[in-house]
Amino acid sequence: MLSRFIQRHDHYQPALFWFAVFTLCWTLVLLYAGAYTTSISAGMVFLDWPLSNSSIMPEGWWQNQDMRAEHSHRLLATTLGYLAIILSIWAFLRVDRKRVRQLAYGLLALVVAQGLLGGLRVLYDKLNTGAETNVAGYTFRILHALGAEFTLCALAALALVLSRRWKERQCNLQSPVPSSVRSWGIAAVLALVIQITLGALMRHAGAGLAIPTFPLTPEGGVLPAVWSTPVALHWLHRLGAVIATIAILGFLGMLYGRSNTRRALLGSIIGVIMLLALQIFLGAATVWTYKNPVMASTHMLVGALLLASVWTLTLQTFRLPKGSQELTNRRLPSTKQAQTTT
Known part of the structure; x- marks a missing residue:
């Protein structure tokens, strides 16, 4: 039954390309939000994850600068997850090139891993663990920061191979x-x-x-x-x-x-x-x-x-x-x- 919806072809697909570009732009906004949160030292304003103060929309988050920065970062990251799911499904149903589909699946895996690293960065911080040093939390911070870069590169590569220029080998x-x-x-x-x-x-x-x-x-x-x-x-x-x-x-x-x-x-x-x-x-x-x-x-x-x-x-x-x-x-x-x- 699923085969009825799978109509793969090797032509340039402008809608899919521009959706990938939109997702890329969304990721840039997310990266800036994460960098700004780090710059003002607001990464641990919420000690729980995936919720924020045990809520999807914590009270007063928009009025407090630190809470606004961190919670906006989390909301942007969640939305990126949905966008990556749409991209991977779209590629599965419509893209004939196997490597392009694999790149879309890899992007989704990176986004999921990046979200988990962000959560571990919070849960294993010494404010939560009570440890004397913050080696675990610091390690997850670095991995989370690098994961953001690799996610952007994967998205840029996906947008490139979906472009008309790449497809037509201009x-x-x-x-x-x-x-x-x-x-x-x-x-x-x-x-x-x-x-x-x-x-x-x-x-x-x-x-x-x-x-x-x-x-x-x-x-x-x-x-x-x-x-x-x-x-x-x-x-x-x-x-x-x-x-x-x-x-x-x-x-x-x-x-x-x-x-x-x-x-x-x-x-x-x-x-x-x-x-x-x-x-x-x-x-x-x-x-x-x-x-x-x-x-x-x-x-x-x-x-x-x-x-x-x-x-x-x-x-x-x-x-x-x-x-x-x-x-x-x-x-x-x-x-x-x-x-x-x-």
Whole structure:
């Protein structure tokens, strides 16, 4: 009976694509809400989960800033769960490409796991467990923060493969893309993941102002005069920003330096450059404004957008023809045959 509703095809489906884009935008709002909740230290305003003060709509939550931030975050996350369910069902019923369906299912699994991590982050906090240290709660905070980034990347990838450009292969080129270009893309993604992990460790350890000046330390140098765990986390985050910037610029340089990839991906290249410049400014402004909640939250959001953009840009290079020794070897016989004929 279910087979009556399954009508899969391989054509571009604008309604499904735009629903994926809407879900992606909803996730960005959710990420900002979570970042803002962390910035104002309101993550434990409710000690229970999944309810808030034993209620779906706790009394007075809108009037209190901390309660409003955390409960709005929970409501947005719940809605994302429903959106992910709709996406996975829609893909199951209408998408013919198996890998795209698997990506939709994987997205749903990520959203569910992310919700559970958010709950464990509350339930295993030392305010609930009574533990002397908060190792468990801190660990779940970091995993929850990283899960948000991976969820956004999965959604960005799903929207990309559902797009008309991807389906119709409008970015395919006649000349191949060297493997080194893809390697730079992967390196840039990994550098950003490490950098975001360091940022999460720093934020949740309260080390955002461990070095209160930028770009130099208070002593006027690059290295701090006095080291501690918060100072080390903060300094490593700055070092990670430099390494990630080099990796991203190297990747973009490889793409822009080739006329074929420049023509196919110029818009994406410009978008990543703009996000990178904005992210560097926001990182500096977060320190200059003594970690203003809006500035710090926007810095986290743009970092997530930057990761998703570099990730999808890297995926697009895998859609292009690959330059390999195998391809070269295939051309050799025809070349030799032409010379023989001549």
